Amino acid sequence: MTKDNFKQAIVEAHQRLENLSQLASLAVEKSIGHDSPRELLQQAMTEISISLEELQQQNEELIATRHLVEAERQRYYNLFNFAPDGYLLTDATGIIQEANYAAAKLLNVRQSYLIGKPMAVFVHQTERQKFRQIMLQLQQQGQIRREELRFFHGQGITDFPAELTAIAVGDSQGKTGNLRWLFRDISDRHQQEQKIREQAALLDITTDAIIVEDLDNQILFWNQGAEKMYGWQVQEAQGKNAWEILFKETSPLLSTAQKTVIEHGTWQGELHKFTKDGKEIIIASRWTLMLDAVGLPKSILIIDTDITEKKQLETQLLRSQRLESLGILASGIAHDLNNLLTPILGVAQLLPLKYPHLDALSLQMLKILEINAKRGGDLVGQILAFAGGSEREHTIVLVSQLIEDIKRIAQQTFPKFIDINTDIAPNVGVVLGDSTELHQVLMNLVVNARDAMPNGGKLCISATKLFIDENYARMHIAATVNSYVKITVADTGVGINSEIIDQIFDPFFTTKEVGKGTGLGLSILMGIVNSHGGFVEVASQVGIGTKFQVYLPSKEGRISQVTDEIELPKGQGELILVVDDEVAITEIAKTTLEFCNYKVLTAQNGIEALNLYSQHKNEIRLVLMDMMMPIMGGETAISTMKVINPQVQIIAMSGLARSEALLETTGVDIQGFLAKPFTTNQLLNKVQKIFR
Incomplete structure (x- = not known):
């Protein structure tokens, strides 16, 4: 029952009582009537009873309505007070009139503390100018939506970012009556956004190319690493077919990779891709299948690492290792060949000197032998150059x-x-x-x-x-x-x-x-x-x-002038010890030196050489020592001789030119080095240089 209906029922009850009162007065005045006083009283009581019943019914309806209103009011209060977001009701100037429980909790104060306070005092001081602009906008436009504002309350030690929505409610005269505010703490959202920004920054900072493609190879995501690696800017790459811009032709490996990642979820391997300017690069590529909300394949995440430089270095290293291993073998061959060529070359040069009256044909044959021995020596030199052991004078x-x-x-x-x-x-x-x-x-x-x-x-x-x-x-x-x-x-x-x-x-x-x-x-x-x-x-x-x-x-420098070698320098009878495990070399060296007025002792290994030197150390003026011999090598023999006589003069010989460098690095003191195969002039000039 409405308020107007209740008033109408009261009026009608009063009207009935008025009618009864008039009838009673009329009966008294005339003392007669159609009805006796008893009947009139009965009629009045009936009317009163009806009116009372109607009033009772209307009163019950009014009580029910009041309960309903109270229930609605309590429901509204519960919704208002226990909503997860903060609600404030202020007047047009921003003075808080009502505040719900969530608002008080967010601001870390009592509800009663909020009432009568300006809302501005709970806004961070750095954003109060922004709050005034929001108030002005609210007055002019009637509402604001999703504005960010920082709330702060020093006593409650509260400081958080909030998302703000508000409406202005007009009064009966069309002016702003009050302002209704809704705000929520968005700290978690800011943290998530910050995390996303950090992750996005990491995606762009990484030197790897990170690409997301759909199942038709269309590029959905392209980070800065991909821009730097492939030369395509993000606006150029997104939406393009990755296979068309990164590969010159579709290879079976690509199809296999896509099939594998769809069936098994991952794939990784090496791919040859091309940059925007056509440069081919080698890529270590890792593919991961991405699923949608219902678990169906939707895209492929690809992480590419440029390993071109690494592969180049690996290739160079493998090549160096192959050359080094073959060089070791070549060095051994070169040493043996030089030992064979040394007496051949020596004999070919020595015979014309010892027998100057040989016929022309014999001299020609010896010359051919000499030339071919030298050519053999050059070939061995090439092998040593390949082996990295050639150390000729530069x-x-x-x-x-x-x-x-x-x-x-x-x-x-x-x-x-x-x-x-x-x-x-x-x-x-x-x-x-x-x-x-x-x-x-x-x-x-x-x-x-x-x-x-x-x-x-x-x-x-x-x-x-x-x-x-x-x-x-x-x-x-x-x-x-x-x-x-x-x-x-x-x-x-x-x-x-x-x-x-x-x-x-x-x-x-x-x-x-x-x-x-x-x-x-x-x-x-x-x-x-x-x-x-x-x-x-x-x-x-x-x-x-x-x-x-x-x-x-x-x-920087100038070309050095080459001086002519002195031919066949003669000795003064000096005693020379020649040590080599190759008998042919010791014999040809002995014959050559004796031909040029030197005296010679020979030994086939280091131990024999030490015995001879111990016996004749006062007479031996020079030792020719091969570096590679059985039983005792040249380096050990030289060191021992230096102990016996620190002033001993030694020329080292070797079929490996790098033995000279080895002697220098080990600190063994020698006066010269003779690389095999050596000519007669080289042998005699090297010896003569010691005796000058």
Whole structure:
């Protein structure tokens, strides 16, 4: 029952009582009537009863309505007071009139404490200007939504970011009556957002490329690492097909990778990808399948690491290890060959001296023997160069003159349809090295270039000076921070297939037909360049051509003048002890020295040499000692002789030129070194140098 209905029931009850009162008065006045007083009283009581029943009914309805209103009011209070978000009711100026339990809890105060306080006092002082702007906006627009504001209360030690929503409620005159505020603590959201920002920063800071692709290879995510690695900006890459921009052609490995990751959830392996500018790089790629909310495949997360530099270093290291192992074998062979060639060369040179009246044919045959022994020695020298054991005396070599000599030889011997050019920088300068070996290096390269151009082409030999910094040296095992001369031999020939380019420096590897190449040229070249402290790079494209770049440490200086050797210096009867396990070498050395007026004792090992030296130490003026002998090696024998007589004069001999360096590093004191095979002049000049 409404309030108006209740008032109407009261009026009607009063009307009935008024009617009864009028009837009673009329009956008294006339004392007569249709009804007796008893009947009138009965009628009045009936009317009163009806009215009372109606009033009772209406009163019950009113009570029920009041209970309903109270229940609704309690429900509203519960919703208001125990809502998880804070609610405030303020007047138009921001004075708090009502506050729920959540608001008090968020601000860490009692509810009663809030009533009558300006809302502004609970806003962080750094954001009170922003709060005033929100109040103004609320007055003008009637509402604000999802504004961020920092709440603070020093006594409650409260400080948190809040999301704020508010509406302005107008009064009967259309003015702002009060303001209703809702706010919630969004600290957790800020922490999550900060975590997401940190994770996003990590994704961009990492040098790895992080890519997300859908199952059709369309790029969904592309981090800064991917931008740096592949050159495609994020706006260029997103939405593109990854296989189209990162691969030149679809390989079976790609299809296998995608099938594996879908079936098993992960895949990893090495892929060859291409950057935006067409550079090929080697990638260690890890793929992970991403699932949607119902567990179905939706995308593939790919993490790529550029391992191009690592693979290059591994290749260089493996190549060095192969060359080192083969070099050890080559050194042993070279030593034995030099021991064989030494007496042959000695006999071929000594016989014409002892028998000057030999017929022309015999002299010619001996000359052939001498020439071939020397050629054999040069071949052994090449093997030693490959083995890294050749340590011939280095002199200043003028790079421009070296290249011009190679050009002249090539122009005289190469087919005319090969165009030969040189490009030498004016400041290219000089290098320290063996001119014969460096000549061999360049001749090998230009001959290979000629063979790569059977139908003609262009051959260019260039040289320039450059400085190698730390970054470049870090990527090349043999390089150091230094000034280098770079000699480039480039051709427009058939090129080298990328599948075999890493094998071309291996001994005995050749692409030439049987009988047209031994496969030793480039391996020997590599050994020579390494022995000069340099390194070699090669780049080639099939059908385009090949470019070899030889890097040699630069040296400032002038070319040293070569002095003529003094021929057959004679001795004064000095006693010399010759020690070698090869009888042929001791005999030819003895014969040669005796022919030139020296006295000679011989021994076949270190122990025998020590016995002889102990007996004749006062007469022996010089010891020729082989370094590699059985029973007792030369190094030990020399050290022991130095104990017996610190002034003993010793010339070390070896078929391995690097034995001289070994003696220097071990500190053994010697007066000279003679590399096998040695000529008669070399032997006599070395001995004469000691006796000067």
